[in-house]
Amino acid sequence: MLHKLHRISALLIGVFVLFHLINHMFILGGVAQHINFMNSFRVIYRNILMESVLLTCVIFQVSSGIYFVWKRRGQREDFIDKAQAISGLYLAFFFLNHVGTVLFGRLFTDLDTNIYYGIAGFHVTPFQLYFVPYYFFAVVAIFIHIAAAFNWLTRKKITEILRKRLAYSIVAIGAIISMLLMLGFSGTFNEVIIPSEYRATYQ
Numbered sequence: 552m553l554h555k556l557h558r559i560s561a562l563l564i565g566v567f568v569l570f571h572l573i574n575h576m577f578i579l580g581g582v583a584q585h586i587n588f589m590n591s592f593r594v595i596y597r598n599i600l601m602e603s604v605l606l607t608c609v610i611f612q613v614s615s616g617i618y619f620v621w622k623r624r625g626q627r628e629d630f631i632d633k634a635q636a637i638s639g640l641y642l643a644f645f646f647l648n649h650v651g652t653v654l655f656g657r658l659f660t661d662l663d664t665n666i667y668y669g670i671a672g673f674h675v676t677p678f679q680l681y682f683v684p685y686y687f688f689a690v691v692a693i694f695i696h697i698a699a700a701f702n703w704l705t706r707k708k709i710t711e712i713l714r715k716r717l718a719y720s721i722v723a724i725g726a727i728i729s730m731l732l733m734l735g736f737s738g739t740f741n742e743v744i745i746p747s748e749y750r751a752t753y754q
């Protein structure tokens with residue numbers, strides 16, 4: 552039952568995260584495009600109903616995920632199985648930090664929690680040393696989780712060699728997407744100028 556709820560909750564969070572990552576890909580076209588997409592996307596998720604569902608799912612996902620890792624401690628032998636647990640723990644850490652920071656920004660600052668708020672740390676030395684790996688591994692962890700789920704769901708349908716190859720390909724695609732995002736946020740493709748009020752939060 553708990554596993555089933557974990558999967559349903561993962562699906563709901565997954566839909567949000569899919570569009571959230573598509574939103575972030577707009578950084579490749581510049582900050583203005585990113586902000587425009589977020590403004591439209593916010594019409595869907597920035598309301599009491601959607602946010603309550605999303606935040607409840609996040610809390611449930613983190614708690615049930617940590618419980619699963621604890622319950623199966625020492626029993627995971629397969630590499631993908633272990634990677635699933637490690638990426639899950641990282642996602643739990645990331646979710647609590649990331650959502651906590653967004654909620655803090657919305658409740659206790661006058662800032663719009665748009666992309667400037669999310670990536671100001673990329674542009675204030677030495678905070679990029681923390682934020683680049685922090686976000687890079689979050690995106691990769693999502694793809695590791697998808698690969699592990701794929702590996703499990705197809706276990707009776709395709710050969711083990713093909714299953715593993717496809718699972719590793721999913722992770723490789725995730726790593727490439729994540730790298731493109733980090734380069735985009737750092738201003739490699741288009742100039743990113745962080746407004747002073749956002750930079751000030753790091754000074």
Ligand code: HEM
Nearest residue numbers: 568575593602650653664665666668669670686689690732
């Ligand atoms: C790739 C780097 C990422 C950046 C720069 C980023 C940035 C942001 C920003 C700026 C917001 C606030 C949105 C708003 O105010 O409307 C936000 C919200 C959020 N992000 Fe991310 N995000 C990233 C990756 C992720 C990942 C990988 C996940 C999932 C594991 C995630 C999950 C969330 C969630 C659940 C919210 C809260 C939505 C809400 O209720 O307002 N983010 N993110």
